[in-house]
Amino acid sequence: MPVFSWFLPDGRLLISYRPAIHAARQGAIEDDVRALTRTCTAILEDEIRRRPEFWMWMHNRWRTRPPGTERAQPAGAGPPRRGARMSRPAIFMDRDGTICEEVGYVNHLSRCRLLPRSLEAIRGVNRLGYLAVVATNQSGVARGLFTEDLVRAVHDQLRGWVESGGGRLDALYYCPHHPREGAPPYRIECECRKPRPGMLVRAAREHDIDLSRSWMIGDSLVDLEAGAAAGARVVHVLTGYGIGLRDNQPERFHVQPAHTATDLLAAVRFIAAQEGRAAALEGA
Numbered sequence: 240m241p242v243f244s245w246f247l248p249d250g251r252l253l254i255s256y257r258p259a260i261h262a263a264r265q266g267a268i269e270d271d272v273r274a275l276t277r278t279c280t281a282i283l284e285d286e287i288r289r290r291p292e293f294w295m296w297m298h299n300r301w302r303t304r305p306p307g308t309e310r311a312q313p314a315g316a317g318p319p320r321r322g323a324r325m326s327r328p329a330i331f332m333d334r335d336g337t338i339c340e341e342v343g344y345v346n347h348l349s350r351c352r353l354l355p356r357s358l359e360a361i362r363g364v365n366r367l368g369y370l371a372v373v374a375t376n377q378s379g380v381a382r383g384l385f386t387e388d389l390v391r392a393v394h395d396q397l398r399g400w401v402e403s404g405g406g407r408l409d410a411l412y413y414c415p416h417h418p419r420e421g422a423p424p425y426r427i428e429c430e431c432r433k434p435r436p437g438m439l440v441r442a443a444r445e446h447d448i449d450l451s452r453s454w455m456i457g458d459s460l461v462d463l464e465a466g467a468a469a470g471a472r473v474v475h476v477l478t479g480y481g482i483g484l485r486d487n488q489p490e491r492f493h494v495q496p497a498h499t500a501t502d503l504l505a506a507v508r509f510i511a512a513q514e515g516r517a518a519a520l521e522g523a
């Protein structure tokens with residue numbers, strides 16, 4: 240029943256339904272689901288008032304912003320708040336199947352290969368003025384197939400390729416966890432594994448990203464769901480698992496993408512066109 244739980248990067252629990260559940264276990268409000276719901280609602284609204292950026296993560300299920308959360312926060316009070324200064328939009332990109340070929344687990348540097356137009360696409364992201372951010376699930380770490388060192392080496396290699404091609408990746412995030420496979424500390428119900436939006440929310444906090452002006456591009460359903468949960472718009476690409484999902488499992492799309500593109504470059508061109516800035520990509 241803990242529907243909502245949110246952990247800080249250092250592992251501390253920020254919020255969950257636990258206080259209300261505790262009350263229910265004591266029999267204080269047994270059989271009264273409405274009272275429990277009201278209690279949970281009050282707890283969550285109070286948390287959102289204290290941490291307005293939290294609403295970004297919640298808003299997909301929580302359409303109405305609780306009263307009192309629009310006020311500007313005092314300067315220097317805690318982490319960055321959603322507001323005027325969190326103004327840079329990002330284009331979040333999945334790694335395997337979107338920037339790189341989908342080959343199953345990338346358990347060796349040699350298995351990471353760029354898709355043909357990815358460098359041009361990332362240069363386009365740079366030219367449009369979006370932060371270029373990679374967000375990738377790497378549960379192979381939890382499963383014991385490879386180490387975080389390998390993930391970092393793959394990302395160093397990827398950064399190198401992008402920079403050699405005249406582009407820039409502003410940040411790369413990965414989730415090494417799995418809820419049921421492997422051993423601690425990687426075996427955990429984390430907040431970063433897509434379809435959860437933890438990597439995007441963390442990026443927003445660390446790079447002052449306005450998620451509502453951002454996009455997520457990916458080939459998998461979890462990419463679309465993570466992007467939507469973070470409050471970003473989403474584009475589905477047909478590389479990787481994308482074409483098979485579109486053709487064989489259309490009923491699984493619980494999040495409808497704003498667009499379906501043949502590949503990452505086509506997705507970036509769509510985004511540019513949406514903003515009326517297609518010309519900015521010429522010669523990228």
Ligand SMILES: [Zn+2]
Nearest residue numbers: 414416429431
């Ligand atoms: Zn994780």
